[in-house]
Amino acid sequence: MDKTVTPFDMPAGMDIAWCPGCGNHMLLKAVKSALHELGIDRKNLVMVSGIGQAAKAAQYIKANMFNGLHGRALPVALGIKLANKNLDVIVESGDGDMYGEGGNHFLHAIRRNINITVIVHDNMVYALTKGQASPTSPCGIKTPVQVNGVKLEPFNPLAVALALNAPFVARAYAGDVERTKEIIKQAIAFKGFSLVDVFQPCVVFNKVNTYQWFREHTVSLPENHDVTDRTGAFGLAIQPGKLLLGVFYRDEKRELYEEQMGIGTIPLYERNQLDDEAFHKLVNNYL
C-alpha cells in the first residue's frame, strides 16, 4: 500500500474505529491525498460530519473539525460558511446521515448553493447500527429489519441533486482510490455546492454490494458525455444497467448563496463590535 505522507495525517498509532477491509480506509486516503495535492491549508479547513462510521472520517483528518449530530452536517456547514466564507468547508458523512436523517437539509443546501463540498460514503447499508436498510439500499436485500427484503424505491442522490440544479454532481467508487481522488479534487476546487457520492463496500453488513459487485456493476461515464448538459446528466443518473462513475454535471454559472447574501471576506468573529452611530440611529427611529 502507498504510504504517502500528508499534512492531514493524524499521529501514528491512532486507533481507527473502522473494520479491516472497509471501503472507508480507501476513501480517507483519497480525501487526504486530494487535500494535499490541492495545497489546502489545514488551519483553514473545517471537516464537518454527522454521525455514523463514515462520519468518523473527520476524526482521522488533521484539520479543524465539527463532528455534529446525525443528519445535521449540512446546516452546520452552512452556518460555518456564512460566518467565515474564507474557510474551506468539506462535509463528509454516510448515506443514512445525508440522505435519510438529513434528507431535508440535503434538498435545501442544494437549493441555496453554498460553496462547500459534500462527500457521501455510500455503502447502501446502516452499518454502525448493525445492518438495517439505508435510503440507497437496493430493493430485495434482506436485513434484520427488512426481513422480507427492502421494498422501498432506493434514493437516487445524483438524480435528486440534478433535479434541484446542484452545480456539481459526481460519483466515485472508493475501490479506485486514484480516480476517486481526482474527482474529489475537482469537487473541492469547484466554486459552489459539489456532491460526490462515493460507493464503498461494507465488508461486514452488506454481503451483496461487495468489492467484486462494484467492479462488475460500475463503469465510467461515456467519454463524450457533456458535463454541461443537465438533462443528459439526469438521463445518465436514472439509466438502468451499470452504475456510472465520474463527473455527471458542472455548472460554473450558478450564483453562490453567500454572494447573494452579500457576505464579505471579514469573518463574523472580527465583526462583533457595534457601530455606535448606527445603533443610535436605530434607537432614534422609535422617538
Next chain:
Amino acid sequence: MYHDISMVFCGAAGQGIQTITDALLNVLKKYGCNIFSCTEYMSRIRGGSNTAEIRITENKRDTYVRRIDMLFALSHNVVEHLKDRISSSTLIFAEKERFGDPWGDNCIDTPLTKSALEAGSAAFSNIVAAGVVLGLFGIPLELFTAYLRVKFAAKGEEIVAKNCIAAKLGYSFGRDTATTANISLQISIPADRPERLLMDGTTALGIGAVAAGCNFISSYPMSPGTGLLTFLATRTKEFGIVVDQAEDEIAAINAGLGASYAGARAIVTTSGGGFDLMQEGVSLAGMIETPIVIHIGQRPGPATGMPTRTEQGDLNLALHAGHGDFARAIFSPGTLAEIIDTTQQAFNLAQQYQIPVFILADQYLLDTVSTIETASVKRLTVKNFLIKTTENYQRYAFTDDGLSPRGVPGYGDGLVRVDSDEHDENGLITESFEIRRLMVEKRLKRMHSLRETARAPTLIGTVDQAEMLVISWGSNRGVLEEALDIIGNRAFAGIHFSQVFPLSPVIKSLFENKKLLVLENNATGQFADLLALETGRSISRKILKATGEPFTVEEVVDALNQSYHG
C-alpha cells in the same frame, strides 16, 4: 371625566386596527401621555374579531385591564366577541348606519365611513377614528397632522392632504361629542418628562440583540417568534447581520451552532412547537460547549395550541430541553427595559460560559407597545471571549473553572475540533470512563459561577415588612405591580424574576418567614414547582391562568384579596 382610560378598538383582521393604534400611540406619546397598548388577534389573515387596547394613565402602567371605558366597534360581531368586557359604563362608538343599534343608550353614533367618504375614500375611516379619539380628549390636531405628513410622505401630497381632511373631520366630531357627552381626560403631563421611545416587545428584543453584537440568525417562521427574524432581516446591512431562513428548526439551531463555532454571535428565534424540534441542538451546544442564544416566544400548547395567543407554558421545556446534564441559563424579561437588558446579558453569558442561554418571552409581551425612557436603553459592553489559538491548542483543555479558552477555526495556528461524542481535551472521541467523568464535571462546574452571578429579582413594595410575597416572572411584572398598587395592603409585596434559571442565591433570605404566592400564565405552576424544588419552601398559593389570554389587573386584585381573606 377620566383619570385613567381604557380604550378598545375591535374589528376584523385586515380592517386596519393597527393603523388606528399606531397613529394614536405615536400622537399620544408625543403629547406626553403615559400609554400602554396590547393586542389580541385570531390566527387568520382576514375576518374574525381582533382587538387592541390602549390605556392612557396618570402613572406609568404596563398591563392590560379587563375594563373597557370606550369601545370603537368597526365590525358587527364586536358585541359577541367582547360581551364579557362591556359594562354599563362602557361608551361605544359605532356607526349605526352600518351595524344597526345593538348597543342601546351607551352607543354614540360615529360617522367613520361617512366622514371617510367625505375625505375621498372609505379607506380613511381608520384615520377618522383616530381623529375622533384625539378630538374627544382635546389633544392638538397639529400633532396628528404632523404624524400623517411623515407617515404618508412617500405616497404624495394628495394622499397626505386627504388623510389630513379625514383626521380633521374625525377630530371635529370628537370635539363636539366631548361637549355634548361631557367627556374629558384629566391627566397631568409633567413638563420635564424625560425623552422616551415607543416600541413593542419584539422591537426591544431586536434592539437588545443588535446591542449585544448579534451577527447571525437562522430561524424558521413561527408566531410569535418570527418578529425578531423580520426585525433583523431588515437591518442586515447596517449591522452586518447574517440572516438565514432555515428549512426547519432543526436546521436553524444547527446552523446557529455552526456559525457560533466559527465565531458568530448567534441567536435563533421560535415558539414552543418549533423549539421542540431544536432540542437536539440544545444538547449539542451543551456537549460541544458552543454558545447559542435561543428566544422562545411562548404561546399556548400542547401541539399547535393557539397560535396567536399567550401563555407561559414553556418554562419546563426550556429548563429540561436536551438530553444529558449540562449548564444553561434562562432569562424571563417583563418590561421593555428588561428585554433590552437581558438580551444583551444572554449573549454575553452564552459567550462567557460557552452554553445555551434562553430568553423566554410570550405573545403578550412581544406584542405589547409601551414607552421606555431613552436613558433606560442600557448598553452592556459586548464582551469578546475568543482567543487566537496556538499550535498545540486543545479546545477542551481542563481548567479550574471548567471553561477552556475558546478559539475559532482560521484564527491562530491551532486546530479547533469539536465533537458531539464524548471527547478528550483535543475533541477526539473517547470511551475512557475517567475522561468521561472529568468532562461531565467540566461541563457542570460553571453552574456554580452562573448561580452566584444570576440576576437578583426585582422587589416590588416593602418586602421586609410583608407577610406574603407574590412572585411573578416574565410578562407578569406589569400586572403584579399594578395589582399591588391598587390593593395598597402592606401585608403584600412582590418579587419579579427576570432570570428564572439559575436562581439568584439572594432569594433564600428574601423568602424567609414569608408566605409565598406565585402568579403565572400556565396551568400547573411551572415556576412555583421550580422555586419549591430549588428552595425547599412550599408555595402557599398558585395563581394560574391558561386560557390563552394574559391576566387582567382585576383578576389579580381579586385573587390577592381572596388570598388575604381566605
